[in-house]
Amino acid sequence: KAGVTQTPRYLIKTRGQQVTLSCSPISGHRSVSWYQQTPGQGLQFLFEYFSETQRNKGNFPGRFSGRQFSNSRSEMNVSTLELGDSALYLCASSPRTGSTEAFFGQGTRLTVV
């Protein structure tokens, strides 16, 4: 069974630009959660999608958004990028919402210059 796939692996953007990251969950998993990981703050929860609906949201500004498609693939978008958005963005897939069995992708390393 294929694991969680995140694309792209690396990305460099300039301030003010917007970016879209993609996550394909494990086949059969319907819940996708997104995290931002930085050295000082650890893993910070962004949001969770299940059945194309946002089920949970962390404390991030509205510049961070996401969506989920009918095949459970998910995208997250960050608009008006700031230097502080540089981080590893991780996607985790679970069989169902509220599940503690989270399987992570390798992440997308975003650098904002």
Add this chain to the structure above:
Amino acid sequence: GQQLNQSPQSMFIQEGEDVSMNCTSSSIFNTWLWYKQDPGEGPVLLIALYKAGELTSNGRLTAQFGITRKDSFLNISASIPSDVGIYFCAGYNAGNNRKLIWGLGTSLAVNP
């Protein structure tokens, strides 16, 4: 956001030594999880604990769910070089908006 207190922040040990790390919280959790993250990879689930007092092993790893439900411990016996990485604890409470709360990680270095 809310975080768990994970300690120590980093450890440098000799191959063959045992390792202990722990996580504490001011809130009660009904699930504790331990993950390991290798460089350039996402976290991988090592052990999941679902009941206060539970002691669970996965090879050389043993984790315990504290009886107060506010802490958890991870022990690694006879460390080897491939144990290098960052270990994260995470707590879950269905009443806590159903979000995993994470520690900041323990970075482990093993000297062969």
